[in-house]
Amino acid sequence: MKFEAPRGTHDILPSEQPRWRRVTQEAERLCALYGYRPIQTPVFEDTELFARTSGAGSDVVQKEMYSFTDRGGRSLTLRPEATAPIARAYLEHGLHREGQPQKLYTIAPMYRYAAPQRGRFREHWQLSVEAIGSGDAALDAELIHLYDTLLRNLGVDEYRLEVNSIGDSACRPAYLEQLGDWLRTHEPRLDEETRAKAQTNPLRVFDNIDAKPPEVRAALAEAPKIGEALCAECRAHFGDVRRTLDATGVAYELQPTLVRGLDYYTRTTWEFVGPALGAQSSISGGGRYDGLVEALGGPATPGVGFGAGIERLLLALDETPSADGGIDVFFVAPEGADRTALAAAMAALRRAGVSCDMDYAGRSVRGQRTQASRLGARRTVVVDSPQALETVVRELGG
RNA sequence: GUGGCGGUAGCUCAGUCGGUAGAGCCCCGGGUUGUGGUCCCGGUGGUCGGGGGUUCGAGUCCCCUCCGCCACCCCA
Numbered sequence: 001m002k003f004e005a006p007r008g009t010h011d012i013l014p015s016e017q018p019r020w021r022r023v024t025q026e027a028e029r030l031c032a033l034y035g036y037r038p039i040q041t042p043v044f045e046d047t048e049l050f051a052r053t054s055g056a057g058s059d060v061v062q063k064e065m066y067s068f069t070d071r072g073g074r075s076l077t078l079r080p081e082a083t084a085p086i087a088r089a090y091l092e093h094g095l096h097r098e099g100q101p102q103k104l105y106t107i108a109p110m111y112r113y114a115a116p117q118r119g120r121f122r123e124h125w126q127l128s129v130e131a132i133g134s135g136d137a138a139l140d141a142e143l144i145h146l147y148d149t150l151l152r153n154l155g156v157d158e159y160r161l162e163v164n165s166i167g168d169s170a171c172r173p174a175y176l177e178q179l180g181d182w183l184r185t186h187e188p189r190l191d192e193e194t195r196a197k198a199q200t201n202p203l204r205v206f207d208n209i210d211a212k213p214p215e216v217r218a219a220l221a222e223a224p225k226i227g228e229a230l231c232a233e234c235r236a237h238f239g240d241v242r243r244t245l246d247a248t249g250v251a252y253e254l255q256p257t258l259v260r261g262l263d264y265y266t267r268t269t270w271e272f273v274g275p276a277l278g279a280q281s282s283i284s285g286g287g288r289y290d291g292l293v294e295a296l297g298g299p300a301t302p303g304v305g306f307g308a309g310i311e312r313l314l315l316a317l318d319e320t321p322s323a324d325g326g327i328d329v330f331f332v333a334p335e336g337a338d339r340t341a342l343a344a345a346m347a348a349l350r351r352a353g354v355s356c357d358m359d360y361a362g363r364s365v366r367g368q369r370t371q372a373s374r375l376g377a378r379r380t381v382v383v384d385s386p387q388a389l390e391t392v393v394r395e396l397g398g
Numbered sequence: 399g400u401g402g403c404g405g406u407a408g409c410u411c412a413g414u415c416g417g418u419a420g421a422g423c424c425c426c427g428g429g430u431u432g433u434g435g436u437c438c439c440g441g442u443g444g445u446c447g448g449g450g451g452u453u454c455g456a457g458u459c460c461c462c463u464c465c466g467c468c469a470c471c472c473c474a
Contacts, residue, residue, distance in 0.1 A: 004447090004464090004465070005465095007464085007465065007466090058472095059471075059472050059473075060472085060473085063399075063471095063472090064472080064473085081474090110474080112472095112473075112474090114399095114471090114472070114473075115399075115400095115470095115471085115472095116465090116466080116467090117466090117467070117468075117469095118466090118467065118468085119474085120472095120473075120474085121474095124474065125474095126474060127474095204472095207472090260473095261472070261473060271474095272474095280472095280473075280474075282473065282474060283474065284474065285473075285474065306474095307474055308474065309473090309474030310474085311474085312474055313474090332433090361426090363426080363427095364426085364427065364428090365433065366427085366428085366433070366434080367425095367426070367427080368434095369433065369434045369435090370434065370435085371434095372434070373434050373435070374434095377434095380434075382433080
């Protein structure tokens, strides 16, 4: 085989479209129902947009960006996520001067240069839902509720939701200092891996804790957690979020060590974990990002949102294939039939909104009938006389 | 990026000790039938992922490489 889809990319063939659309159409229906409007942004952006917002130390920026220089010498990057581009558009087009919050969503491909695996692609599609311009805790809960409802409506029931608050500029620096002190003091009780993490990304020392040696686990259990070191304002905000989740019937687990990979997150963070996807169990992740718009040079503007991988959601879905729509009419043309008259009849029917098709592969009459049922034709017409065509056009073509 | 497993027809796979490649499904034709389907008969379809090496001879052994999968890392 000469060419194949580039590593980490995949084709979405016609046979997969019904499942694909089942997900995206329900997602769009819910977004509209919750008051979110569609927005589309370019596939590539100024590299600096992501470098600045995601954090220079983040994995995304350090090793996963598809960056290139265009012929004009600009450094551009295929978007690894949708929040920063949407915040950029929000600012660039003055949406911050319109009624707040701006509730926006997009379903679009994202690009990350990472080792591909099942459910992990270099090009993957994401539903991204954002509410920018309000710090109301009701929005955090609403976004969580939206995705929770999407999962339910699609019939996914084996999943769990973890929530946390990672504080803000008022309390996180103090916590980081506190954690740093603790890690230094208790270094002898930690394994090498955890010590390395303490140096590079202290918030992540708690990651994958179940796989760590028992004594390290025991030690870390005593370490201060960000979710338990919040300032009064953050604690109040998180309390509001949780009360609203409770009131709207969303089940969740508190996970005081849950953090996110991008620097711009503040306060509420959450993650939906799906069933049996191996190491790629996260099907959606989101959080509040009250400092993002300001980091882009705009006014201090709160925001909250989430990203949800379409391919991973599809993996969490049962395999039942939804049926294609089928066509209204299939014309069987025996050898010698007037195909010009047939083309005219099909044009008339299509003008009237009647879907129709015929054979283009020189099939036998038997083969054409097979093709008709393969296409789900509700009616099969054998073109053995001019009258046959006229009759159908008169009956269905209006 | 590191380590492990894998790649044979469009799909799912078999292929012995190294001896010139097979099945089922799909697709096409025919028979049967209630002109589809079912059932029966026949047919098309392969650079054995790619390149190099060993050998009289490589799908099979060796090296490189590409792609997939698993783990790590990280994420959606």
